Amino acid sequence: FQLSYSDKDRYEREERPDAQKQILVDIAKSLPIFTRATSGAIRFCDRCQVLKPDRSHHCSVCETCVLKMDHHCPWVNNCVGFSNYKFFLLFLSYSMVYCVFISASVFRFFINFWVGDLPNGPAKFHVLFLMFVALMFLVSLMFLLGYHCWLVVQNRSTLEAFSAPVFTTGPDRNGFNVGVRRNLQQVFGDNKRLWFLPLCTR
C-alpha cells in the first residue's frame, strides 16, 4: 500500500489535485481497496504516504495508520484495532469478572459496616472504597462491553458506527457485515474453545 519511488515522484510532481487523484486511482487498481473517502476519492494518508487499506485510519497519537482501527484507548495507552481487538474485549470481560469477584467478596463486610459491626479503624475506609470502586467500574465496563458486543455482531468498528464506511456504490453501514457467526469468527477465530482465552486465534 506504500507508493513506489516512481509513483511517489509522479504524485509529488503533479500540482493539479484532480490529476493527483487520478494517479491514486490508477495505483489502487492493483490493490484490494473497496472503500473511498466521503468525496469519492481514494483514501490516502499524507502523513504515512500510504493508500489507506479498507477500515484503516490514521491515529494522531500513535502517529501511524492502524488497520481496522477501533479507537485510541488511553487506558491501555495504545490503539485498539485489527491486531488486538480480541485482547481488548477479553480485557474488558476479565476486568468485569474481577469487579464481580471483588464486590462479592467485600459484600459481607459492607453489610457489617451498615449494621455497625465493623470495628473503627482503616478497615471501614477500605471496605467502602473497594465496594464503590468495584461497582463503579462494573457498571461502566458493562456498558462498554455491551456496546462492543453489539459492534462485533454487526461487524463495525467504533469509528464505522459513528460514520458509515463509503464504498464505490456509496455509504453502507452494513458493508462488512457477513452474518453474526462469521462476524464473531473474524474477531475471535474459528475454534470456539479458544474464544475466551488470551491467544491469537484469528
Ligand SMILES: [Zn+2]
Ligand atoms: Zn497514516
Ligand SMILES: [Zn+2]
Ligand atoms: Zn493510537
